[in-house]
Amino acid sequence: MIYRSPAQRAITPQHRGRFPGFDVVERADDWDALTAGTVLARLGPAAATVFFTETEAGIAGALLDRLLAQDGEPRIPVLALIDARLAAGETDGWHYDDLPEDGQAWRDTLRYLESDASSRYGTGFAETQVRRQTVLIQQVQDLAAASECWHGLPAERVWSLWTRYACTAFYSHPWAWNEIGFSGPAYPRGYLNPGVDALERFEVADHDDVDPGPFADRVERARHRHLEDQP
Amino acid sequence: MSGSGNVRTRNESAWLLPSDGSRVNHRLRADMRTFDDAEEVDLVVVGAGAGGSVLTQRLARRGWRVVCLDAGPFWDPDSDWVSDERGAHTLYWTEPRQIGGTDPVPLGSNNSGRGVGGSMVHFAGYVPRLHPSDFATRSRDKVGADWPIGYPELKPYYEHIEHELPVAGQRWPWGDPHRYPHSPHPVGGNGEIFLRGAKAAGIEARVGPVAITNGRFGNRSHCIYRGFCLQGCKVNAKASPLITHVPDALAHGAEIRPDSHVSRVLLDEGSGRVTGVEYHRGGVLRRQRAAAVVVAGYSIETPRLLMLSTSRAFPDGLGNRHDQLGRYLMVQGAPQTAGRFEAEIRMYKSPPPEVSTEQFYETDPSKPYRRGWSIQTVSPLPITWAEHVTAQGHWGEVLREYMRDYVHWATLGALCEFLPLAGNRVILADETDRHGLPVAHFAYSMGANDHALMRAATESMETILRAAGASEVMTIDRYAHLVGGARMAATAADGVVDADHRVFGVPNLFIVDGSVLPTQGSANPALTIMALAARAADRMVAIGRTTSGTGTL
Ligand SMILES: Cc1cc2nc3c(=O)[nH]c(=O)nc-3n(C[C@H](O)[C@H](O)[C@H](O)COP(=O)(O)OP(=O)(O)OC[C@H]3O[C@@H](n4cnc5c(N)ncnc54)[C@H](O)[C@@H]3O)c2cc1C
Ligand code: SF4
Numbered sequence: 001m002i003y004r005s006p007a008q009r010a011i012t013p014q015h016r017g018r019f020p021g022f023d024v025v026e027r028a029d030d031w032d033a034l035t036a037g038t039v040l041a042r043l044g045p046a047a048a049t050v051f052f053t054e055t056e057a058g059i060a061g062a063l064l065d066r067l068l069a070q071d072g073e074p075r076i077p078v079l080a081l082i083d084a085r086l087a088a089g090e091t092d093g094w095h096y097d098d099l100p101e102d103g104q105a106w107r108d109t110l111r112y113l114e115s116d117a118s119s120r121y122g123t124g125f126a127e128t129q130v131r132r133q134t135v136l137i138q139q140v141q142d143l144a145a146a147s148e149c150w151h152g153l154p155a156e157r158v159w160s161l162w163t164r165y166a167c168t169a170f171y172s173h174p175w176a177w178n179e180i181g182f183s184g185p186a187y188p189r190g191y192l193n194p195g196v197d198a199l200e201r202f203e204v205a206d207h208d209d210v211d212p213g214p215f216a217d218r219v220e221r222a223r224h225r226h227l228e229d230q231p
Numbered sequence: 232m233s234g235s236g237n238v239r240t241r242n243e244s245a246w247l248l249p250s251d252g253s254r255v256n257h258r259l260r261a262d263m264r265t266f267d268d269a270e271e272v273d274l275v276v277v278g279a280g281a282g283g284s285v286l287t288q289r290l291a292r293r294g295w296r297v298v299c300l301d302a303g304p305f306w307d308p309d310s311d312w313v314s315d316e317r318g319a320h321t322l323y324w325t326e327p328r329q330i331g332g333t334d335p336v337p338l339g340s341n342n343s344g345r346g347v348g349g350s351m352v353h354f355a356g357y358v359p360r361l362h363p364s365d366f367a368t369r370s371r372d373k374v375g376a377d378w379p380i381g382y383p384e385l386k387p388y389y390e391h392i393e394h395e396l397p398v399a400g401q402r403w404p405w406g407d408p409h410r411y412p413h414s415p416h417p418v419g420g421n422g423e424i425f426l427r428g429a430k431a432a433g434i435e436a437r438v439g440p441v442a443i444t445n446g447r448f449g450n451r452s453h454c455i456y457r458g459f460c461l462q463g464c465k466v467n468a469k470a471s472p473l474i475t476h477v478p479d480a481l482a483h484g485a486e487i488r489p490d491s492h493v494s495r496v497l498l499d500e501g502s503g504r505v506t507g508v509e510y511h512r513g514g515v516l517r518r519q520r521a522a523a524v525v526v527a528g529y530s531i532e533t534p535r536l537l538m539l540s541t542s543r544a545f546p547d548g549l550g551n552r553h554d555q556l557g558r559y560l561m562v563q564g565a566p567q568t569a570g571r572f573e574a575e576i577r578m579y580k581s582p583p584p585e586v587s588t589e590q591f592y593e594t595d596p597s598k599p600y601r602r603g604w605s606i607q608t609v610s611p612l613p614i615t616w617a618e619h620v621t622a623q624g625h626w627g628e629v630l631r632e633y634m635r636d637y638v639h640w641a642t643l644g645a646l647c648e649f650l651p652l653a654g655n656r657v658i659l660a661d662e663t664d665r666h667g668l669p670v671a672h673f674a675y676s677m678g679a680n681d682h683a684l685m686r687a688a689t690e691s692m693e694t695i696l697r698a699a700g701a702s703e704v705m706t707i708d709r710y711a712h713l714v715g716g717a718r719m720a721a722t723a724a725d726g727v728v729d730a731d732h733r734v735f736g737v738p739n740l741f742i743v744d745g746s747v748l749p750t751q752g753s754a755n756p757a758l759t760i761m762a763l764a765a766r767a768a769d770r771m772v773a774i775g776r777t778t779s780g781t782g783t784l
Contacts, residue, residue, distance in 0.1 A: 188466075
């Protein structure tokens with residue numbers, strides 16, 4: 001049994017979630033050693049950034065916090081996970097022919113975000129208010145939805161790059177699995193009770209079963225209102 | 232079980248796996264026969280995937296001296312694979328590639344593997360056959376192409392491979408109706424929803440066909456319903472050539488040489504015959520001599536390798552006198568539609584491949600489009616599920632909220648038969664890989680029929696999910712399954728290989744992988760690729776008998 005302090009149990013990012021007490025890492029003794037090593041490594045202390053410069057890391061950190069709504073602690077160290085990946089040159093094995101390879105594309109797009117912030121608000125992206133960061137990001141997404149370019153790059157591709165890296169890092173982390181009720185690694189244990197409304201002994205039922213649709217409509221309407229409000 | 236015979240007499244792989252709970256027969260690998268680079272072997276095969284492994288196994292059994300080179304590792308499921316979505320990254324072909332066209336197709340995890348076992352190491356596991364109509368879409372439906380061979384020529388090989396994988400599923404009513412050797416697996420939440428919705432909507436659906444053992448089969452273990460099929464099966468329950476054909480190939484004297492990236496097929500311009508391959512291994516450029524060469528690197532790397540193999544006789548790439556190489560590359564349109572249910576589905580708690588329907592597979596004369604689609608369960612794990620959510624434009628708090636709702640969603644995927652177009656192709660890009668070799672550029676643009684199929688397929692999935700009680704649906708447009716790029720044709724002007732898989736204009740060079748498919752139907756391709764490889768082995772033996780007297784080429 002791996003020791004964890006009581007404060008390290010059943011953590012969810014920003015304490016949000018619908019599966020109270022659900023704790024994926026509690027099952028780590030059931031995992032094969034290789035998988036356990038891979039997954040538990042994500043809980044280790046975040047390494048210092050090596051790929052991003054300090055300025056880039058500031059912009060990327062703010063961008064990632066907004067994309068993933070990480071507006072407080074505990075935070076999944078998404079920036080560190082992405083930095084390590086880019087430093088190792090670990091790409092998805094392809095890039096769009098109208099976008100540079102992933103590492104360069106990250107650097108370029110962070111620079112463009114910075115220049116948007118300074119031309120619109122006269123400050124850097126990282127130090128501008130959260131609301132304004134949201135507006136700047138929403139604009140890129142609106143261009144993406146309209147299949148238009150942003151600083152000469154197809155916005156859709158930029159959006160795909162950002163969200164792919166962000167979600168891959170975030171949803172690889174056991175805290176995110178606690179938040180969404182996913183049971184994580186399953187070798188050699190497997191599942192005994194597949195099926196509709198069937199739980200394993202260690203799984204926790206959804207305690208706040210609400211359709212996200214109406215919530216999404218509200219938030220997305222609000223974001224566009226912000227867009228119009230801002231100078 | 233017509234035509235199956237006794238599997239073990241044809242392919243002993245499952246009995247060569249260990250029975251002690253470990254997944255690799257290390258003795259068999261340690262005792263593997265090896266050949267010297269300078270020794271002229273009967274055959275070099277490039278790529279140990281679906282096509283290359285089956286071919287290697289078949290010809291090793293005929294006594295051929297075969298070396299099969301693969302760019303990736305000789306996997307050990309115990310020590311190389313993890314039960315984790317992110318950690319499966321090493322299974323994919325992640326060397327650089329460029330994508331373009333009006334509908335660029337992402338590669339990597341979504342499309343191509345690397346290492347012994349090829350893409351089937353992380354394939355979902357669906358193994359349907361093509362329908363007889365797929366071999367003659369040009370004459371029947373005035374679209375696509377006719378194959379130089381027909382379904383009856385492939386049928387006995389389909390049956391053989393179905394028994395060697397082996398396949399589990401209900402009796403199959405579509406195409407050429409047939410049975411499967413293993414009975415269907417029980418279904419999880421996602422499969423339950425599909426069956427319920429299809430029934431309510433008046434659509435026929437069946438459990439299977441999946442390449443996951445369900446019952447005793449040599450020393451293969453039983454599936455533990457853990458949902459990580461696309462990350463490599465650590466259990467040895469799901470089939471891949473690593474466990475279904477490679478062990479038997481080794482037992483019959485084949486050499487599998489991993490970590491060997493082939494950079495060129497060598498041609499003797501005097502005789503017009505190939506003489507072997509050049510490859511990178513451990514930082515050294517080496518040459519393996521061979522009496523014949525088979526390329527089996529899949530639809531992107533096969534054309535790329537032949538394009539890199541230029542000579543005075545073939546300035547545009549080996550076997551590319553008619554500008555056919557790399558063209559007619561296809562993907563299936565693979566929209567996935569998810570539905571929200573009040574109940575908890577927890578779709579991750581079963582193998583993603585469970586239930587399918589081929590009711591919409593054939594051309595419906597009452598519709599404006601030609602050909603059709605199939606529908607199957609797919610069960611994205613969280614990272615992939617996040618792609619579904621972000622594809623709706625959600626981010627920030629909304630993304631998180633949809634993700635928290637994960638356990639309530641069931642997901643179906645369609646496979647639409649996109650038509651082969653000459654402009655959908657691989658060429659060499661201006662970017663190079665770690666060996667300094669130009670990488671592939673893959674351009675893809677959909678045609679009007681393709682768009683119509685995507686829409687119709689999405690509607691049919693929405694119908695099923697709504698009929699099952701979904702309160703909300705969301706769709707993501709995706710592509711799956713590369714095939715084509717070096718297609719089989721009756722004449723050199725129309726393709727790259729003939730009906731015997733022989734490259735036009737090069738008597739001892741063959742292509743035996745997914746790139747030879749002239750059309751793709753709405754079936755997942757792996758079973759067809761393996762069946763073609765088993766048939767190709769018989770054809771090569773027949774050619775060897777007539778040309779050399781020794782039996783080889
Ligand atoms: C996520 C995913 C899910 C899938 N699901 C299904 C499914 O459910 N059903 C289905 O039927 N199909 C599925 N497929 C597709 C299926 O796996 C492939 O169609 C099939 O494996 C292709 O066979 P192949 O022999 O052409 O190539 P592969 O199996 O890809 O083998 C090619 C091999 O060649 C090697 N290679 C390439 N170039 C070189 C070189 N220059 N030198 C040395 N070696 C080289 C590669 O390392 C690789 O091992 C899926 C694929 C993916 C990625
Ligand atoms: S669900 Fe079954 S077949 Fe799929 S990876 Fe797990 S054990 Fe293997």
